[in-house]
Amino acid sequence: MLRVGIVGIGFMGKVHVMSFTDKPMIPNATVKNAKLIAVCDIDPEKLEWAKTIDPELKTFTDFKEMLSSGEIDAVIVATPHYLHPIMGMEAIKQKIHVLVEKPVGVFTKNVEELNKVSEENRDVVFGLLFNQRTNPLFKKAKEIIDADGIGKFKRVNWIITNWYRPQKYYDNGEWRATWAGEGGGVLINQAPHQIDMWQWLCGMPNKVRAYCKFGENRDVEVETDVTAYVEYPNGGNGVFITSTHDAPGTNRLEIIGNNGKIVIENDQLSYKKLLVPENELNLIATADLRDPKNTPQFEETIYTSKELGEVPWGVEHALVIENWIDAIEGRDKLIAPGVEGIKALELINSMILSTFLNKEIDLPIDKDLYYDELMKRCATSKYKKRWSI
Amino acid sequence: MLRVGIVGIGFMGKVHVMSFTDKPMIPNATVKNAKLIAVCDIDPEKLEWAKTIDPELKTFTDFKEMLSSGEIDAVIVATPHYLHPIMGMEAIKQKIHVLVEKPVGVFTKNVEELNKVSEENRDVVFGLLFNQRTNPLFKKAKEIIDADGIGKFKRVNWIITNWYRPQKYYDNGEWRATWAGEGGGVLINQAPHQIDMWQWLCGMPNKVRAYCKFGENRDVEVETDVTAYVEYPNGGNGVFITSTHDAPGTNRLEIIGNNGKIVIENDQLSYKKLLVPENELNLIATADLRDPKNTPQFEETIYTSKELGEVPWGVEHALVIENWIDAIEGRDKLIAPGVEGIKALELINSMILSTFLNKEIDLPIDKDLYYDELMKRCATSKYKKRWSI
Numbered sequence: 001m002l003r004v005g006i007v008g009i010g011f012m013g014k015v016h017v018m019s020f021t022d023k024p025m026i027p028n029a030t031v032k033n034a035k036l037i038a039v040c041d042i043d044p045e046k047l048e049w050a051k052t053i054d055p056e057l058k059t060f061t062d063f064k065e066m067l068s069s070g071e072i073d074a075v076i077v078a079t080p081h082y083l084h085p086i087m088g089m090e091a092i093k094q095k096i097h098v099l100v101e102k103p104v105g106v107f108t109k110n111v112e113e114l115n116k117v118s119e120e121n122r123d124v125v126f127g128l129l130f131n132q133r134t135n136p137l138f139k140k141a142k143e144i145i146d147a148d149g150i151g152k153f154k155r156v157n158w159i160i161t162n163w164y165r166p167q168k169y170y171d172n173g174e175w176r177a178t179w180a181g182e183g184g185g186v187l188i189n190q191a192p193h194q195i196d197m198w199q200w201l202c203g204m205p206n207k208v209r210a211y212c213k214f215g216e217n218r219d220v221e222v223e224t225d226v227t228a229y230v231e232y233p234n235g236g237n238g239v240f241i242t243s244t245h246d247a248p249g250t251n252r253l254e255i256i257g258n259n260g261k262i263v264i265e266n267d268q269l270s271y272k273k274l275l276v277p278e279n280e281l282n283l284i285a286t287a288d289l290r291d292p293k294n295t296p297q298f299e300e301t302i303y304t305s306k307e308l309g310e311v312p313w314g315v316e317h318a319l320v321i322e323n324w325i326d327a328i329e330g331r332d333k334l335i336a337p338g339v340e341g342i343k344a345l346e347l348i349n350s351m352i353l354s355t356f357l358n359k360e361i362d363l364p365i366d367k368d369l370y371y372d373e374l375m376k377r378c379a380t381s382k383y384k385k386r387w388s389i
Numbered sequence: 390m391l392r393v394g395i396v397g398i399g400f401m402g403k404v405h406v407m408s409f410t411d412k413p414m415i416p417n418a419t420v421k422n423a424k425l426i427a428v429c430d431i432d433p434e435k436l437e438w439a440k441t442i443d444p445e446l447k448t449f450t451d452f453k454e455m456l457s458s459g460e461i462d463a464v465i466v467a468t469p470h471y472l473h474p475i476m477g478m479e480a481i482k483q484k485i486h487v488l489v490e491k492p493v494g495v496f497t498k499n500v501e502e503l504n505k506v507s508e509e510n511r512d513v514v515f516g517l518l519f520n521q522r523t524n525p526l527f528k529k530a531k532e533i534i535d536a537d538g539i540g541k542f543k544r545v546n547w548i549i550t551n552w553y554r555p556q557k558y559y560d561n562g563e564w565r566a567t568w569a570g571e572g573g574g575v576l577i578n579q580a581p582h583q584i585d586m587w588q589w590l591c592g593m594p595n596k597v598r599a600y601c602k603f604g605e606n607r608d609v610e611v612e613t614d615v616t617a618y619v620e621y622p623n624g625g626n627g628v629f630i631t632s633t634h635d636a637p638g639t640n641r642l643e644i645i646g647n648n649g650k651i652v653i654e655n656d657q658l659s660y661k662k663l664l665v666p667e668n669e670l671n672l673i674a675t676a677d678l679r680d681p682k683n684t685p686q687f688e689e690t691i692y693t694s695k696e697l698g699e700v701p702w703g704v705e706h707a708l709v710i711e712n713w714i715d716a717i718e719g720r721d722k723l724i725a726p727g728v729e730g731i732k733a734l735e736l737i738n739s740m741i742l743s744t745f746l747n748k749e750i751d752l753p754i755d756k757d758l759y760y761d762e763l764m765k766r767c768a769t770s771k772y773k774k775r776w777s778i
Contacts (some may be wrong), residue, residue: 155635157548160641164685166674204619209598210616217671227626229600229616237600237616239628247685248545250652254548254636254699263639278636282606285555296553296636365673 003327005038005072005096007063007087008079009046011318012101013039016076017050026314030223034074034325040066045342047355062388065089067094074098074125074328075323077121080175081183082387083104085114088338088387092117097125099324102192104128104341106183107374108349117340126338127324131316132193133335140263141201141255144271151277152184153261156202156238162242162249164191170220177220180381185222186244187212187348188317196336196344198240201255204343205230209360210351217245221381223304230350240351260298267305272298391423393716394461394485396452396476397468398428398435400489401706406439406466406776407498409709415703422465423714429455452476456483463487463514463717469564470495470572471581471776474503477515477727479778481506482597486514491581493517495729496763497738498756501509504728515727518711520580520705522589522724525697526658530651531646533660540666544589546628551638552579566609569770574611575602576631576737585725585733587629590644591730593613594627598749599740605621606634610770617740629740632672649687652752655695661687 006016018025020036039050040060047059060066067075067090074097077087082234092114105111111344118126132138144150163186175181182188187195201233210228218224221222225243232238243249254266260273274281274295285294319335326332346363354361356373395405402671410424428439429449436448451454456464456479463486466476480487481503494500495585507515521701533539541727547754552575572752573577587770588744599617607613632638640656649662663670664686674683700708708724713719737753745762 027546051679096428130592146705152414154552155630157546159546159628161544161645164683165678166671166676168674169676169678172676188601209600209618211598211620213626217668225626227616227628231600235605237602237617238613239630241628243544245667245671246650247663247670248650248661249685250643250650252641256550256639260641261635261637274639278634280607281636282634283553285553285557286559287555289554289558292552294555296638298592298637301714307700315757321777 002034002328003037003071003073004034005040005066005075006036007040007066007075009041009043009050009359010078010085013041015314015317016078016321017319018051020316021053024314024318026312027174028312029121029314029318031318031325033322037065038069038071046163050371055238062284064090067091067096074325077101080387081188082179083389085110086389089114089117089187092121092124095121096122097324097328098338099127099129099321100338100341101129102196102337102341103293103345103348104187105345105365106188107371108342108365109344109371110345111345112367115342118339122176125324125328125334126322127334128336128341129317129320129328130193130196130198130336131320134311134316134319136310137202137264137267137303137305138197138301140269140308141366144262145201145255149260149271149273150257150262151382153202153232153234153236153257155236155256156198158194158239158253159241159250160191160194160196161241161243161246162251164247164249165218165370167316170218175383175385177218177222178381178383179221179374179377180386182222184348184352185220185224186242187223187226187351190241190244191343192344192348193379195347196341199343201349202230203365204346206233206363207231207360208347208354209332210354212352212355215368216243222375223352224356228354269303271301271303271381274298274302331347391717392426392462393423393564394427394429394455394464395425395466396429396455396466398430398432398439399467402430402435402467403438404703404706405467405710406442408710410442413703413707415701417701418707420705420707420710420714421609422711427455427458427460430690442466456480456485456696463714466490469570469776470577472778474499475778477486478503478506481510481513481515484510484513484712486717487727488518488710489598489727489730490517490518491585491730492577492734492737493727494734495577496756496760497731497735497754498760499757500731500734503726505732507728514717514723516723517727517730518706518709518714519582519585519723519725520709521586523700523705523708525699526692526694527586527590529658530653530694530696533651534590534644538649538660538662539644539646539651542623542625542644542646543626544645545587545679547583547587547642548630548639549580549583549646550630550632550635550660551640553636553638554633555606556607556672564772564774566607566611567770567772568610568763568766569775570772571611573737573741574613575631575739576607576612576615579633580631581733581737584629584736585730588732588736591627592621593752595622595752596620596749597736597739597743597752598698599743601741601744605632610766612741612744615740617743658692660690662690663687709728727739
């Protein structure tokens, strides 16, 4: 049975440690196809906590030591964001399969390096913990889009503001919501899953104009409020809106194409399929707007989370971990290949860069410029520690 | 009984003419508190049509002649857009009360002059045909906002794409969707009511960055697809999205403030009132996100069009005409004072100007610059006729 290690025993690390036991933190969030052997953290208290969960766990305070110990075949990285690509690279180089928590990194410059190392080591399985890819509503949307159910993409609008974060949440960790500690705010911490879903469903835009508001309604360095306008190579466009201070929040995704529209909101997906594709209707419709023949007619299908087989938060994570293990052992392919993580990060970086420079950004972004701009903010960040392994 | 004239017997002019009879085009869309005496159009066929509706109608081909004929006390202007402010001014100067169809004009430069003339002639009642102000859902939203029901404004998002227009609609009138004939596209023709509602409910922004796509999916000169980002003086922000080629379209308005949220969609208004205002919750909530005390709690009230007393399209117009007549005769105040029309137009102009210049626009806009930019497009417009009275 595959021997797994976990590095970073913070909130998510604890969820993962417990998912390898028969008493998971989240009911039914159990990983059955592998064994947790070792944990690593620089904080001895975290390791003691892990021992209370499983006294047989091997503990490490040095990540490289855990990798080279011969005790593990695969490692889950749940450390602070800045460490993700550094640890990912180190693991791959040591031929240890790796599953990285979101986001894959903070800036694309070193994630590109990570991807390069991964491509040079195709025998090592590199996955990402994009648990939302197991969400049945998003899977259904992907299925409809892949089957050409909405036709040529035209417009997307996503308002996701239902992750309320009060000031004490930010004050809870000194690294939180700082440039040097976390490297961003709502985009890098709360939204990476949705931004991954966004590009998974709609593809990558080629132009971004975003307005990030840094410290809006919260005493933090980074963005707590974002509105981004994007354009796609095929002529489509979209808007992505997120914040941590809207109450009550909204989570509504609308995607429209030439053949129909998908709306996901309130745990259901509405799919409206046009009886006549828009470009054809445009050719045959007359100027008489009161004639129903000249207006879009559609069939609507509603899918609910419940009927599609809702997967609770936490169980999603266990499913992604099991999928990664299945991929390592050749039984399945990855739900979220690690090399795809750069796409969501590129979008995140482009939105922040657009605000830094107060202008439109063409994609792919200038990764060195973003790194330089980010480092300027890190230099004056109130978080002074630097991450290393 | 007040004697009314109508100028411009196109589609809306016909609706208005028939609303003064006991056989209105739209059931129950009858204006009872005044009498239609005269109609004016440059097209004799239109005047003949009017005679078939009421043989006693006096007919004019010259607007100034109708104004000075002594036959009418008040006039409804339903001519092409460019003529609205010119005719409005002429009527007011002749001491004839005037009700102008939307939009109040095409550019703010001459609408400012119109407003000046109106302010110099306060005895003349100048109204606008903003029929959406009688919509019970928007009236309810206004009532909630005016009663401080959502508190300090934070964010607005309006997607209004449910006015599908095929190519033949555009081909139906040579002036349609041309710079010289209509002066704009979806913003100036379809959206003025909603843009008025938008500023009525949220106030005026002070910064606009818009992406108008001219001729997107339709063979026309003007904008058929718009995404606008705006910022408000109080720090709030918003997005307005419209198009004429989305199918099936959406009409969803969300407004959020410190105390709650309003969403209008599918003929109903949802009002979520926070039990604790957001800025207070932010002070008392702790970092434990799993404790419901730390997340926004609210009471939701749903209002449907039906229960609030839905008013069909057309009947709304008759109500606004009756309100204008009541205002003339001192029985009521105007639902939509004419001088307020410039606000929606300022927003429309700013969105188009932002695209022309490919940059952010501060409000109020440079009205001479907009006029000059518009005239450049008019010079090469395929519509060659120039409007005059």
